[in-house]
Amino acid sequence: MQATQVYVALGANLANPTQQLDDAVDxxxxxxxxxxxxxxxxxxxxxxxxxxxxxxxNAVAGFITSLQPVELLDALQAIEQQHGRVRLEHWGPRTLDLDLLLYGQQHINEPRLTVPHYGMKQRSFVLVPLADIAPTLTLPCNTSLExxxxVAMRDELQKLIDLS
Incomplete structure (x- = not known):
């Protein structure tokens, strides 16, 4: 069994978002x-x-899993559906969004899955929480997360709950 360090972005803005994230973490x-x-x-x-x-x-979770990338994607999408996720419009409101950011140091480009996540390098709501739990992380492109x-990215966000 191969175990891999992965990072998943969590986001919600409907139906008590903080509770949605708490439940997703569980x-x-x-x-x-x-x-x-x-x-x-x-x-x-x-x-x-x-x-x-x-x-x-928003938050980011990191963990080690034995699931293969597409199996993990399926599991993340099942969690979203259990939380009432409906995909009505691009960048629209949602009860829960779980995005696979990194799967070890792998580059994955499949029809259903692109890793590293395509937009993560520009998104403060991904990078800042990721740095909370992996401050010394180097991305698969050999760029340091930090x-x-x-400073502007850090200023865009308001810390709500400190779990780190």
Missing amino acids: ALKRLALDGSLSVSSYYRSKPMGDVVQPDYV SLIS
């Missing part, structure tokens, strides 16, 4: 090898795009 524990789950602080962020909607609550985070 579900992620079942995908993680015992004792390997770490979770960032929770942050409030402004929504992306032009859709009028509430602010998001080098991607600007």
